[in-house]
Amino acid sequence: MEDKLRQFFESNFKDAVVREDLFRDQLSFYIRKEYLYDVCEALISDDALDVKFLSDICALDWLGDPEEKNGRFEVVYNFFSLKHKYRFFIKVRLDDDTPEIDSIAALWQTANWLEREVTDLMGVVFTGHPDPRKILTPDDLEGHPHRKDFPLTYEIPQFSYNKNEPPEVIK
Numbered sequence: 001m002e003d004k005l006r007q008f009f010e011s012n013f014k015d016a017v018v019r020e021d022l023f024r025d026q027l028s029f030y031i032r033k034e035y036l037y038d039v040c041e042a043l044i045s046d047d048a049l050d051v052k053f054l055s056d057i058c059a060l061d062w063l064g065d066p067e068e069k070n071g072r073f074e075v076v077y078n079f080f081s082l083k084h085k086y087r088f089f090i091k092v093r094l095d096d097d098t099p100e101i102d103s104i105a106a107l108w109q110t111a112n113w114l115e116r117e118v119t120d121l122m123g124v125v126f127t128g129h130p131d132p133r134k135i136l137t138p139d140d141l142e143g144h145p146h147r148k149d150f151p152l153t154y155e156i157p158q159f160s161y162n163k164n165e166p167p168e169v170i171k
Helices: 002-012 031-043 065-068 108-124
Strands: 017-023 026-031 055-059 071-083 086-094 101-102 126-129
Touching: 002 017, 002 026, 002 031, 002 086, 017 055, 026 031, 031 065, 031 086, 031 101
Parallel strands: 026 086, 101 126
Antiparallel strands: 017 026, 055 071, 071 086
């Protein structure tokens, strides 16, 4: 399957691939963000590869790490071919000033909720998303809690034994 994927990118999207990475027998393709939708559309249409399952979308914040020079945010798309029983990743790096990328919710319905989660927790905007409302954090929360620059605060949870006491904030 690795060879089929490499050939797919080589023949269809040679300019899209920034680099390839093989870690623990799992193949990743780093691609330019402007190619994401076209690559995904071609992947889902290619019967030989049979990539019909989008397992997950997540994001990393490289703030303060030497990797930040390649783009502060990394959006990771986790694909799985049920026919070939093969998992691979497409990764896209985004700048700090414009963490924006095209939505692929029109191609995979699972992307709808996964993109909303990444938007809510990491602040990556998915252009063309059908429903960009928050999904996990309160509507009045400002910022994105999975970013490295989000301020850390701790609040003691309220349980039945202390429910009548005001919550303490630990600094």
